[in-house]
Amino acid sequence: xxxxxxxxxxxxxxxxxxxxxxxxxxxxxxxxxxxxxxxxxxxxxxxxxxxxxxxxxxxxxxxxxxxxxxxxxxxxxxxxxxxxxxxxxxxxxxx
Numbered sequence: 891x892x893x894x895x896x897x898x899x900x901x902x903x904x905x906x907x908x909x910x911x912x913x914x915x916x917x918x919x920x921x922x923x924x925x926x927x928x929x930x931x932x933x934x935x936x937x938x939x940x941x942x943x944x945x946x947x948x949x950x951x952x953x954x955x956x957x958x959x960x961x962x963x964x965x966x967x968x969x970x971x972x973x974x975x976x977x978x979x980x981x982x983x984x985x
Contacts, residue, residue, distance in 0.1 A: 931972035
């Protein structure tokens, strides 16, 4: 079973782990192993967040109580990612 998540990441599995293959142009292919979809989703969410912060422009303003915390935003994204990955697995037959 292999699922192409985007042009960079491919999801597969063996009998023990979920495998996230990170293939970037001009770099070595990296393999990441996870015992659960939840851990894989968290890793991928954190990775994308860190990468996006590197090119972000920071503007300091008055923050209101309506502004969500970083951790709650990341948690929401990770949960959506986990559901998306589970839906892909269910359609294609997974581990």
